[in-house]
Amino acid sequence: MSHAPSYDPQDVETRWQARWVERHTNEPDLERPARAFYNLMMFPYPSAEGLHVGNMFAFTGADIYGRFQRLQGFDVFEPMGYDAFGIHSENYALSVGTHPAKLIPQNIAAFRRQLRRFGGMFDWRHELATTDPGYYKWTQWLFLQLFKAGLAYKKRAAVNWCPKDKTVLANEQVINGRCERCDTPVEQRFLDQWFFRITDYAERLLKNLDTLDWSASTIALQRNWIGKSDGAELVFRTPAQQTITVFTTRPDTVFGATYLVLAPEHPLVDALTAAEQRPAVRAYQREVQGKDVVARRVGDKTKTGLFLGSYARNPASGEAIPIWIADYVLMDYGTGAIMAVPAHDGRDFEFATQFRLPIRPVVQVEGAALPSVSEDGVLVNSDRFDGLECREGGRRIVEWLAGLGLAIAKVQYRLHDWCISRQRYWGPPIPIIYCDRCGPVAVPEQDLPVELPFIEDFRPDDSGVSPLARHKEWYNVPCPQCGEQGRRETDVSDTFLDSSWYFLRYPSTEFDDRPFDPRRTATWLPVTTYIGGNEHAVLHLLYSRFVTMVLKDQGRIAFEEPFPKLRAHGLIVKDGAKMSKSRGNVVVPDAYIQQWGADTFRMYLMFLGPFQEGGDFRDEGITGIRRFLEKVWIIAHEAVTSPDGPLPPAVLQKLHQTIQKVTGDTGSLNYNTAIAAMMEYVNALRSAHCGMRIAVEPLLVMLAPYAPHLAEELWERLGHTGRSVFDERWPTHDPQLAVAGDAEIAVQVNGKLRGRLVVPRGALQQDVVAKALAEEGVKKFVDGNTIRKVVFVPDRLVNLVV
RNA sequence: GCCCGGGUGGCGGAACUGGCAGACGCGCAGGACUCAAAAUCCUGUGUCGGCAACGGCAUGCGGGUUCGAUUCCCGCCCCGGGCACCA
Numbered sequence: 001m002s003h004a005p006s007y008d009p010q011d012v013e014t015r016w017q018a019r020w021v022e023r024h025t026n027e028p029d030l031e032r033p034a035r036a037f038y039n040l041m042m043f044p045y046p047s048a049e050g051l052h053v054g055n056m057f058a059f060t061g062a063d064i065y066g067r068f069q070r071l072q073g074f075d076v077f078e079p080m081g082y083d084a085f086g087i088h089s090e091n092y093a094l095s096v097g098t099h100p101a102k103l104i105p106q107n108i109a110a111f112r113r114q115l116r117r118f119g120g121m122f123d124w125r126h127e128l129a130t131t132d133p134g135y136y137k138w139t140q141w142l143f144l145q146l147f148k149a150g151l152a153y154k155k156r157a158a159v160n161w162c163p164k165d166k167t168v169l170a171n172e173q174v175i176n177g178r179c180e181r182c183d184t185p186v187e188q189r190f191l192d193q194w195f196f197r198i199t200d201y202a203e204r205l206l207k208n209l210d211t212l213d214w215s216a217s218t219i220a221l222q223r224n225w226i227g228k229s230d231g232a233e234l235v236f237r238t239p240a241q242q243t244i245t246v247f248t249t250r251p252d253t254v255f256g257a258t259y260l261v262l263a264p265e266h267p268l269v270d271a272l273t274a275a276e277q278r279p280a281v282r283a284y285q286r287e288v289q290g291k292d293v294v295a296r297r298v299g300d301k302t303k304t305g306l307f308l309g310s311y312a313r314n315p316a317s318g319e320a321i322p323i324w325i326a327d328y329v330l331m332d333y334g335t336g337a338i339m340a341v342p343a344h345d346g347r348d349f350e351f352a353t354q355f356r357l358p359i360r361p362v363v364q365v366e367g368a369a370l371p372s373v374s375e376d377g378v379l380v381n382s383d384r385f386d387g388l389e390c391r392e393g394g395r396r397i398v399e400w401l402a403g404l405g406l407a408i409a410k411v412q413y414r415l416h417d418w419c420i421s422r423q424r425y426w427g428p429p430i431p432i433i434y435c436d437r438c439g440p441v442a443v444p445e446q447d448l449p450v451e452l453p454f455i456e457d458f459r460p461d462d463s464g465v466s467p468l469a470r471h472k473e474w475y476n477v478p479c480p481q482c483g484e485q486g487r488r489e490t491d492v493s494d495t496f497l498d499s500s501w502y503f504l505r506y507p508s509t510e511f512d513d514r515p516f517d518p519r520r521t522a523t524w525l526p527v528t529t530y531i532g533g534n535e536h537a538v539l540h541l542l543y544s545r546f547v548t549m550v551l552k553d554q555g556r557i558a559f560e561e562p563f564p565k566l567r568a569h570g571l572i573v574k575d576g577a578k579m580s581k582s583r584g585n586v587v588v589p590d591a592y593i594q595q596w597g598a599d600t601f602r603m604y605l606m607f608l609g610p611f612q613e614g615g616d617f618r619d620e621g622i623t624g625i626r627r628f629l630e631k632v633w634i635i636a637h638e639a640v641t642s643p644d645g646p647l648p649p650a651v652l653q654k655l656h657q658t659i660q661k662v663t664g665d666t667g668s669l670n671y672n673t674a675i676a677a678m679m680e681y682v683n684a685l686r687s688a689h690c691g692m693r694i695a696v697e698p699l700l701v702m703l704a705p706y707a708p709h710l711a712e713e714l715w716e717r718l719g720h721t722g723r724s725v726f727d728e729r730w731p732t733h734d735p736q737l738a739v740a741g742d743a744e745i746a747v748q749v750n751g752k753l754r755g756r757l758v759v760p761r762g763a764l765q766q767d768v769v770a771k772a773l774a775e776e777g778v779k780k781f782v783d784g785n786t787i788r789k790v791v792f793v794p795d796r797l798v799n800l801v802v
Numbered sequence: 803g804c805c806c807g808g809g810u811g812g813c814g815g816a817a818c819u820g821g822c823a824g825a826c827g828c829g830c831a832g833g834a835c836u837c838a839a840a841a842u843c844c845u846g847u848g849u850c851g852g853c854a855a856c857g858g859c860a861u862g863c864g865g866g867u868u869c870g871a872u873u874c875c876c877g878c879c880c881c882g883g884g885c886a887c888c889a
Contacts, residue, residue, distance in 0.1 A: 217807065221805090345889070351887095608815090616814075624827045679827075801869045
């Protein structure tokens with residue numbers, strides 16, 4: 001028995017990290033790859049706290065996948081960068097009183113150190129940071145392409161305003177009426193904002209989901225977010241010939257519409273208000289506006305509302321029905337007005353009950369109490385449409401009313417246009433110059449980037465105007481079109497614009513005269529596999545898809561879906577709760593890596609549970625992984641001196657089973673069970689006292705994605721000097737060798753296990769049954785009864801039914 | 803309320819398309835080595851009854867389909883995540 005030197009992870013890992021740099025191990029040929037594989041992971045926001053366990057978990061899982069693909073023979077490009085603009089960075093800078101321009105580079109340096117230390121297969125030649133003018137020049141360029149295509153527009157709109165962060169938030173950043181960052185209730189403000197017409201792409205964004213190989217959970221989130229509703233717009237006329245258009249998904253229930261409700265801020269409210277109701281309506285409108293969005297949206301049980309004192313004609317029944325306003329109707333969905341069908345809508349029912357409005361059922365559903373919302377019923381009280389099923393009735397009613405010019409079939413989306421304006425400092429300035437004569441003018445592309453000026457006092461204020469407005473020399477510029485005095489746009493763009501195209505930049509970072517090189521892009525994109533968390537299922541992923549579609553439509557790229565294959569990893573929690581600074585349960589990986597080494601920590605994180613489900617972080621089990629790697633270390637050193645020869649049959653079989661299992665499980669991201677399989681194999685080698693090279697080398701290759709440093713070290717110690725283990729090929733299994741000659745068969749009597757048999761593989765039913773009946777344990781349950789039925793699963797099971 | 807997940811030993815978790823529930827690891831117990839401890843190695847470890855052979859019971863709860871159900875169907879309960887007066 002050879003006495004191996006002891007395993008010192010720090011020593012091994014430092015050495016190999018240096019080697020990878022010297023030997024350019026992780027730098028694929030971007031120009032002429034034989035088989036390009038773009039392995040993308042979601043780049044981090046470089047927080048001051050450093051890389052946390054959640055990042056490590058995600059990156060390790062993605063890195064294992066990339067390394068595995070490389071061993072399959074692909075040229076794997078695995079880049080890394082930093083999503084360094086945005087409110088989170090700026091707020092942190094504010095809280096510690098350091099300028100972000102100083103703070104962020106420090107954070108990035110710390111992240112870079114950690115990312116190198118954990119052993120990712122990153123191609124550092126292509127690192128990027130969204131705060132680099134060489135990057136955001138192209139973010140601004142992207143804005144201009146949308147602007148020129150008419151997809152960016154400015155409008156005065158009710159926006160979500162966070163009074164604490166003093167900025168506008170996208171709908172996606174408002175959680176339960178609160179700011180996703182600081183949890184402050186969001187207020188409504190009216191500001192001029194830049195929007196992107198993502199709603200123009202709603203249908204395509206939705207439809208393409210069917211073509212994507214994505215985690216089902218992510219698809220579901222996006223589908224929900226886009227929120228398609230099929231329905232119709234119906235027109236209600238007043239005696240004065242004013243028209244109120246409503247959107248409904250249930251045109252079949254129009255005969256049951258007993259009143260109308262408009263949003264309090266609906267433009268027709270004034271015109272529809274009877275004189276005597278005017279003061280009350282004004283008061284109500286003011287009250288609603290003062291209400292914070294939480295109270296209005298999440299709304300408790302009691303509904304409020306007010307009769308306007310006027311009536312409209314139900315286009316179907318011809319009946320005059322009262323017009324109300326109520327804050328349960330939202331201006332920013334549909335037409336801002338609804339027909340209320342209290343018999344068949346929960347909210348309308350509640351409202352009608354409270355204000356004693358008539359409730360008229362028009363759909364008969366077997367045994368259902370009001371309000372019955374089911375569409376599985378037949379129409380009643382609906383004139384000549386009586387007796388029709390809901391869907392068919394709806395279609396006919398729309399057809400009929402459309403003929404009268406009172407209806408049109410309509411699809412409605414929950415998705416809103418993307419508000420990209422931020423009245424903050426830490427972001428790319430929106431490249432627009434306002435001119436009194438020419439209006440908003442695009443900054444000429446050759447003048448990009450519009451650099452973010454250094455401003456000592458970058459704090460936002462309540463004015464609703466970005467701090468950039470306080471920098472006069474920067475703010476006042478001539479109009480690029482007419483040369484008259486102009487003013488720069490002072491809003492910066494949303495961080496999600498930075499990240500909506502970063503995957504296009506990575507392969508082309510060295511080109512400063514183009515955002516992405518056409519050839520590089522054709523070679524490497526779309527991204528082969530994207531691995532990331534579902535926290536970005538709607539924001540980042542939807543925006544990236546939108547931007548990609550726009551670029552495709554402009555002929556700049558040849559594909560419209562950036563991420564044909566996406567896998568969502570799970571969440572690492574601590575004691576059942578999400579890790580967060582406020583809970584104080586954030587686990588920092590550095591100390592673990594210091595104590596155990598990156599390889600042990602990587603594998604430990606992957607062994608915690610299924611990668612795509614996440615798990616609870618606890619460090620009790622980490623010694624198990626370390627023991628395993630120690631065993632590998634010892635057995636590999638044995639292999640250096642151990643004489644070669646044919647493998648014992650049991651080991652040979654186990655080897656091929658292991659290759660099969662580890663290959664399948666690694667490819668499907670089931671890393672926990674792949675690791676278990678390798679553990680079993682090592683245990684088998686040890687109990688067979690087999691340390692032969694032909695048994696150990698395939699193990700090292702399979703282990704390499706998981707414990708890259710250790711695998712490199714042992715590979716070299718086995719005599720493979722000057723060549724990375726990652727330039728080897730993944731072992732293949734022989735299905736013949738992976739199965740045993742004998743099969744163990746479970747013997748059941750009436751479905752209960754009563755014994756086991758070892759028979760030659762492929763044994764016939766009659767032989768197995770005969771042998772089973774000879775077993776004492778089986779006999780006593782069968783004796784005295786006749787066998788009525790035999791269920792036989794070859795090589796697995798026999799069930800005797802008596 | 804709606805849409806996704808999920809509920810299996812003391813713990814993290816395994817179980818292919820309905821076919822031996824509990825792989826692998828942690829922990830725990832006993833043993834070996836040691837003056838002793840750590841490390842390492844060996845053995846055991848779902849639960850109840852039994853000295854044992856063995857048997858009963860067990861995958862959130864209640865039904866069902868089936869020779870056979872952690873897996874499929876129906877009805878509930880609980881946990882995590884997303885959306886939420888979206889008409």
